[in-house]
Amino acid sequence: MTEPEFLQHPFRRRDGIASGLTARQVNGSRFRLVTKDVHLAVEAKLDLPMRCAAFQLAIDSPLVFSHFTAAELYDVPIARDPKVHISLCSQIEPRMRGLVAHRVLHLGDVWTLGDLPVTSPGRTFVDLASKLDLLSLVIAGDVLSSRSSLSEIERALRTGSGRRGIRLAREARTLLNPASKSAMETRLRLILVIGGVPSLAVNRPAVGRDGRTFATPDLGEHVVLVGLEYEGEHHQSDPRQWERDIKRDAAYRDNGWHLIKVTKRDIFERPDWIVNEVATALRARGLR
Template identity: 30%
Template structure:
């Protein structure tokens, strides 16, 4: 069987079924066993230039080629495809199988099983996935409260799911596994949360009894916009912000200084926290916010 000198572009970029490439005369099995092609899954290959071991999209494409009828990409994989920041390093591809479908185990594969009506399936970016609504419903019932809330917040922020619709969907399915966790998540979900760490910081403060607080509050002074702060107690003019690593960049740092000075001039107190403050020093973080709240309340009472 003759093989074209140039590999078709689709084979040079995306994963493909080896058996199909061979049957179409594009490659031979001998070629597939050579150094140019990387075997990802049984009968699924990718060109070595398109191989990225940690590239989740590549693995989603590969797994989709092996899905049995009725199965879809789901969970964190579906959420990531919708644009939500929910993946950890080397995360496996999550697949949802309807009974009695089966898939061969693989280290890059996380297989889940659940009823999957046609209304909960869709196609996005060319791949079969759970709908955004079903994806949020599933992730809100899994893991810890923080993990579930982070996932739901991330999907809400992408505007692929609306909170009232998710609440109604969950209310119609009260007996599903993890439903109590989801109900708790839905009492705290915030579409305005801008990052997973901002969600974790908000949850830390709410768990400490420091709510209610307002997300992404717009500060104005004299009728003019001053800044938008991550979390706020507007009546006390107290703000809490999460600072990611990008705040260390010189240009960002300079903007932060000017912004912080403008907030102080408007009478606001701003507390800023890093990932270590949230994850490694949560008690100290809560204590600082609690003290600031007490001081602001005392100051307000004296005016």
């Protein structure tokens, strides 16, 4: 590793000295100590992948990044743990500040993200089942199944029989939809499922009278033409998005759709209103 690389990647003290740095330089103000015997240039961004790389250097055993750390590396929108989670088979549990080690009998399916070994999406889903509630697990599962497949999730459930949280994981599996594109879409879908509303298509393109796609409703009933769109804050704060929404809403009307727009407040404070609006619209259009 040449000196410029020390400005970009974590390195062990002995490797830095072997590559030409002096002990005083390694211990000086130019580099920071990330974890046991692992340093990083102070100007380098110490983000999660960099922290993971540092722990990987510091731990002299095969490991895989797992649980909340794997979820964050997969961009799962759930509450994050500032500590780095690893799974390893070693009988000696590493004790380092900012690290949570989970001992396992085998590392299982391992994916690679960048240069980091990470538990597979299915394994990550099962690992999280002992840490999350049902809603958060479904939100995580929607993302993880979109990163792999529902069959990958199901395979992990079979191999995870008997593990803590496996019953919750199996329940959550029945609610997963990899077509969901955000946590709020997942929340909206579950409100309707719990409210007994017939299943709606997730992010299926809406085709107009001219045979062309004019919109992609977050949730939609494409036979009787009822659609739902979640309106995040940027739909009101971004003028361009506001203009696009006006044109989109007009396209729904012109093509005979009944559009229901839902906000964050509706989801968190008025879920019953959402269920009633959708159920009423479906009944009015002949769907019982």
